Amino acid sequence: MATLVPSSPGGDGARRAGVGALRRPRLLTDPHDVKRALIESAREHGFEVVGITRPDAIPQASERLKRFVADGAHGDMEWMTDPRRGNPRALWSDVQRVIMLGMNYGPDRDPRETLLAKERAAISVYAQGDDYHEIIKPKLKSIARWLIANAGGDVKVFVDTAALMEKPLAEAAGLGWQGKHTNLVSRVRGSWLFLGAIMTTLELPEDAADIDHCGSCRACLDACPTEAFPAPYRLDARRCISYLTIEHKGPIPLELRPLMGNRIYGCDDCLAACPWNKFAVAANEMKLSAREELTAPxxxxxxxxxxxxxxxxxxxxxxxxxxxxxxxxxxxxxxxxxxxxxxxxxxxxxxxxxxxxxxxxxxxxxxxxxx
Incomplete structure (x- = not known):
């Protein structure tokens, strides 16, 4: 969902009190100073990684999406067919840069341990705590307001629900790369990153795109219980347990049911199998911590x-x-x-x-x- 944050540094209350001009900070004019201060603000809000890219940095994403949809691999997810996907300027023509931010939600144990307890339910790591949309969006808005107050310009914030391809943009911004399981992998946080985006009219310094570090490894592909990857870097959502348990509205195909085990909401197998998780750490944001009642109920x-x-x-x-x-x-x-x-x-x-x-x-x- 996109939210336009108004460019009013003093705030409505400040203007009504007649002190808006006194509270308005001197704007940073050097783009490099803005970027350094922005990163510091983002880290104060709990984002471990931050990168900046251009809105036209992912020209290949649109074609890949078209192939995905043409193959019918999106299943029931009709929202994936939105023609604006792959082109951030289709969402906002004035955007000059996309700021990508990542927040760690790493578990404190291997989530696959629950799969051995057949009488209990395996709920995906990301869903064992509070809804990350409700946690990340206010933080993005706060950072966006800070950016307006300190550097000017206009902004919009996005958290997962808009027609924006966050993972290709995060790769272009240097946060990580899309692994063979199509999810983002970070050399410093492994597989466990929630993504948020701030579009801005400011022309801030860009970061270099990350490169693929998967090599010959296929651990994520081999870990998939339903063989949902017809090839590396390609997903058939119709066979993915995350899709089947969350997005699919009808009866689950009979041939796939025995392969689901005790996974009742999502699946972490391909994420947890990634060797880069040796650098992963448990989440710092307490609201993302697993609730006891949702840990293997x-x-x-x-x-x-x-x-x-x-x-x-x-x-x-x-x-x-x-x-x-x-x-x-x-x-x-x-x-x-x-x-x-x-x-x-x-x-x-x-x-x-x-x-x-x-x-x-x-x-x-x-x-x-x-x-």
Whole structure:
């Protein structure tokens, strides 16, 4: 989502009080000074990495996206077909630079450990804490206001939901590179970076694009349980567990269900397998820390959630966005994959659920447990 931050250094309240001119700082005029101060401000807000690129720095991204969509690899994600993607100036014609910022959300343990506990649920690392959109966006707005107050110009901020290709822009800005799993990899933070963007009319010094450091490694490709990568640097979302558990609205294809294990929201396998994670550290932002109740919760407990209980458990969490029915669908599939006969009662209880999506998954789970 893009937000235009007004260029009013004194603030409305200051102007009403007649002291706006007194509070207005002397504008920085040297672009290099602006950049240095901007990076310092970003780090004070919790962003570990910052880079600047031009809006026309990713000409190849549009063609890659067209191929992805033409192959049908986007599945249900119709928002991926937005023609503005790949061209930041299509979102804002006045933009001169794109400031890319990365915030570490690294886990304090290997998330794949939960996959061994079949009676428990594996929730993606990024969704075990508060919704990162709600954490990062206010920080970006604060930095953007600082930039206007200290250097002038106009700005817009973006956090994931706009038609902006953050990962190619982050690579162009030197934050890392898109690995063979198509996600961003950083030499200083591994796979665990949330991205935010600030567009500005200021012409700030650019950073050099990062280069690919994957070499011959294919750990991420080999780690994928559903073989969602038809080739290095290419993803077929229709086979990706993150897509299936989050974006896909209908019944999950029968042939893919046994491969999902106990992953009920997202999948971290390709990220966690990357050797560059040897440099990763746990997140500093406390709101991104995993909540105890979302760290490997029991499938039997999750299976009992009605809509009210679902919303209460996942308050402030990105999980709430998929809704209770899709979530319980995923839980039923995990129960079917558990091999634990004691969970059959949890599936049995959902055979009369109001949602056909849930009933279908519950029937499958019971059949699989009985096999």
């Amino acid at each position: 029991k499938l039997a407990d999750l299976a009992t959630l009605d809509d009210t209980a679902f919303r209460a458990l996942f308050r402030k969490s990105p999980v709430k966005r998929i809704g209770r029915d899709r979530f319980i669908r995923n839980v039923m599939i995990a129960i079917g994959n558990s091999g634990d006969a004691s969970l059959a009662a949890s599936a049995q209880a959902r055979l009369n659920d109001d949602s056909e999506l849930v009933r279908d998954a519950a029937r499958w789970a019971l059949d699989r447990l009985a096999a």
